[in-house]
Amino acid sequence: MITRHDSYEGYKTNSEISDPPCVIFLKEDRNYSKSKACANWHDDLELQLCSKGSGYIIINGEKYAFKSGDIAVINSDFIHYTGSDEAISFYSVIIDSAFCRAADIDCSSIRFDMFPNDGLISEITDDILKIYYSDHTVCKKAKLQMSVLKLLITLRERHTVSQNTEFKLGMGFEQVKAAVEFIRANYNQRLTLDMIAKNALTDKYRLSHCFKAFTGLTIFQYINDYRCEVAKSLIRNGLMINEAAAQCGFNNASFFTRTFKRYTGKFPSDYKKNS
Amino acid sequence: MITRHDSYEGYKTNSEISDPPCVIFLKEDRNYSKSKACANWHDDLELQLCSKGSGYIIINGEKYAFKSGDIAVINSDFIHYTGSDEAISFYSVIIDSAFCRAADIDCSSIRFDMFPNDGLISEITDDILKIYYSDHTVCKKAKLQMSVLKLLITLRERHTVSQNTEFKLGMGFEQVKAAVEFIRANYNQRLTLDMIAKNALTDKYRLSHCFKAFTGLTIFQYINDYRCEVAKSLIRNGLMINEAAAQCGFNNASFFTRTFKRYTGKFPSDYKKNS
Secondary structure: OOEEEOOOHHHHOOOOOOOOOEEEEEEOOOOHHHOOOOOEEEOOEEEEEEEEEEEEEEEOOEEEEEEOOOEEEEOOOOOEEEEOOOOEEEEEEEEOHHHHHHOOOOHHHEEEOOOOOOHHHHHHHHHHHHHHHHOOOOOHHHHHHHHHHHHHHHHHHHOEEEEOOOOOOOOOHHHHHHHHHHHHHHOOOOOOHHHHHHHOOOOHHHHHHHHHHHHOOOHHHHHHHHHHHHHHHHHHOOOOHHHHHHHOOOOOHHHHHHHHHHHHOOOHHHHOOOO | OOEEEOOOHHHHOOOOOOOOOEEEEEEOOOOHHHOOOOOEEEOOEEEEEEEEEEEEEEEOOEEEEEEOOOEEEEOOOOOEEEEOOOOEEEEEEEEOHHHHHHOOOOHHHEEEOOOOOOHHHHHHHHHHHHHHHHOOOOOHHHHHHHHHHHHHHHHHHHOEEEEOOOOOOOOOHHHHHHHHHHHHHHOOOOOOHHHHHHHOOOOHHHHHHHHHHHHOOOHHHHHHHHHHHHHHHHHHOOOOHHHHHHHOOOOOHHHHHHHHHHHHOOOHHHHOOOO
16 A cells, blocks of 8 residues: 555554564565555665565665565655565564664664665564564563664664765655645545646646556556555445445445455455454 | 762763763772762662772672672662772763663663673673773764663573562661761751751661661761762852851861861862862
8 A cells, every 4th residue: 555654653553562663564475466555655764575486676666676585675755665476475674763863873864775785684684573573581672672773783884875965766756645645635536637646736647657657556556456445444344335435436336346356356245344 | 979869861961972871980099098988879770890909899788899800780779889998990880771661671670680790791891881982983872772782681681680579678778868868958057966867767876887888988977078079069160168168067167178188189279260
């Protein structure tokens, strides 16, 4: 789901320990042909470690190969999207920007190598995963903090590419962000390309091109994908399927069912409460 | 100077970095025969590393030998005093209790071995000193945090003697604390042993005994020492010597000068502004 994550706060609730220095998600068998879109951007530094299969990462509109064993560093506020035409599994390690600042390593003003290719980084990332998933001792949090600090120090000392300078983002970055925010605020209404482009202060041809480049999705793929995600959560919370479809801007029930199946891989009824 | 340090805040102002996880003081050539009293207690965990000479540490009224290379761990709120009949130099590493809590290692409810005698602890303490005094890189703070975490983890995993239990302090501990606080609040008035003992809810014989056991000083040594410390700072700030003496409870100028010389090793006039 393409989105701006405003704060680390939302993630933290899933964690075993209070105020963890990082949170980790395992994303499995992501297959772009099934449109499991996830382009997003956020203030917090992110590392992705590919554990199985191969695919690609799109970062600020540039596409890079991404395969088992690779580590990608995603800098603060870079739009990124990881997908595969086959199948891919990867760990996503998101580091609390407040924790970084408290260590005097402010990741929002520093840019690191996106593909450091450094054995030490791999080693530390492995340690972080092990502690996060398998350590249940009294020192779990202290050990996780220690390993995250080691990672930050290694990145800062060996892999800083620019600091305190306004990083030049590709053309169209701001327009794509504006379009995403407009869609998320108005997904339940009728949306046209002209309307979205106008709001993003650009024209529809240019926006279509940038949107695809930055996110790997067409605008309408994104709209459908976002509407289906919202519908899924409404159905899970007990809403009737027809009502959910209408609330998400689908006027036609059979179109909704087809679209939902295509984007989520299941039928709306599969998400019905107690079903 | 025997005192309760209420908070870590006061220490931190001396540090090169903001909100350091620890602060360090080097105390050199402390010689008890010159009455450089320093018994104190505080919430923050403290480590002392003897770097030169030999002497002793009194912790909660128990006296232990302390010589070059030794490391002592002083638990939260233990009254401690380090001195020597010859000469001694030691580093005092005070660890921020808020930093410990943020790592889920709450030192105020855990008691560690006072003399761990562990090569790893020595190694980490050396690292902490090196970073604190000699590292001026952008990663100084992150590295200091990392080493302090390593120290806490090692203490927690290898040297915890009790946890979450009310630690039994020696008899008289509360009375000594009360006496110290009473003296510090009333140093500028005439003080008698009866008055101090009454305020500390004990009798003068018992208080004298405990005070000496916990701090290594008689009560009158402590009163004189404290008054001289205050006078020193008043003189430094421009007050006339006679005025400073009077403000600190000395009625007799020549007694003041003799006492001052004995306790600080210098004459009051040596501290006169611009002298």
